[in-house]
Amino acid sequence: MRIVLDRPRCEGHGLCEEAAPALMHLDDEGELVLDREEFDESDGTDAAAVTLARAAVRVCPVAALRLT
């Protein structure tokens, strides 16, 4: 599983960072940086990260994030 960012659509609202600070952050310019993009759903140790990734995608107010 992979988080995909639609860069032009991202406006830097930052709700994803609040939901999943371990996976992404806004840099000093307010641009979103994905610190982790790939997840292994079959790997139990990734379960927490997968949950966070889903939460981050869900809260984006402009639907700039998706999971593939």
Add this chain to the structure above:
Amino acid sequence: MRIIHLMDVVRATSLTDMSTPPGTSPATPSGAPSGTPPVSDVDLFADDVLVDPYPVYTELRERGPVVRLPRNDVYALTRYDVIRAALADWESFSSTSIAFNPMANQALTGTSLASDPPVHTRLRATLTENLSPRALRGLKGRIEAKADALVADLVEKGSFEAVDALARAFPLEVVADLIGFTGHVRDNMLRWGQAAMQVLGPMNHRTAESFPIAGELYAWCSEVRAADLAEGSVGRGIFDAEARGAVPPGTAGHIIHQYLGAGVDTTIAAIGNIVALFAAHPDQLHLVRRDPSLVPAAFNEALRYWAPVHAWGRRVTRDVEIEGTVIPAGAQVAVLFGAGNHDPGHYEDPDTFLVPRNPVDHLSFGYGPHGCAGQGLARMEAHAVIGALSRRVERLVVGPEVRVPSNTTRSIEELPVLEVIPA
């Protein structure tokens, strides 16, 4: 005990973009005629419904996720999942009909509000260039200081009319300074902003009376020049962007029109609601006082509990099937944010105001490509007000709130604060 006159300020605000993806269609529920949504004789824009729409929202939501309303000639979307999906699906739910009368839709042609991708994508980028959280980062401290000074002054006074003195005063000052308005424009912001929302309703007397006022705003925005706006303001920055070719020629005035048309009346509604809800629920204010990290949660819950925008339009571009019923191609849709926000299928105990639930996924800013473009500024303003109130106020004793019907924005018209128990 406070009496609530549920006379709503009926401002017709259409703030949301809704493109709902119809999603897949489960089997038709037994008993319903196959393919035909249930019908209701509700008039969404009747005075009593505009003042307090929530009983009607419950009735419609229980009838089905889509309900046809012949009196408004619309298909209403009533449940959370259906609304959120529609807002994301711009291909099926076009924004070319966000208003409920053809004149307003015509007037909005060519704005990001009323266009679909790919044109929308470019217009939206232009609009948000100076409005995104990224662009506004530098304003946070100033906005917080303004809110704190205003709230401190009101607490000192001990009693005040919260809508004029806070809910209107604060966003008007923030937006005026942001855009760089001076002189008579500043004095007109409130009535222009209210009229811009009101005219999105059906062609009733409120819409008809508001068109000339909305026209004043439009005329001013067509003629405004860089020199009319304060130096160093965001408004002046938009003209600078136009001058260097970053914004298409002739669009600066239209961008300012949208800032004012969409950003004033709705924020006023939200801030008035915050004061009323904290007054009615001192226990919830207490939670924020004890834990300031709940400030954003308090704003999310206030927006969920009382949506500032009543109904927002979409037009379906094809036959859209939703849970076994069909909205026919070309039909006008009314997205009912408040109905979705109180859907017990999505929020437990939806009619209770509970800050800690922190409903980050509420529908009041819309969602997706047309999600409220000014939500970053709105958050900054509301968080500043909630922060100041929670630091300085222990409890508010209020008199009856007054609401008057308005087509789009649902807000409080008057809210007397009789006594402030300071922190």
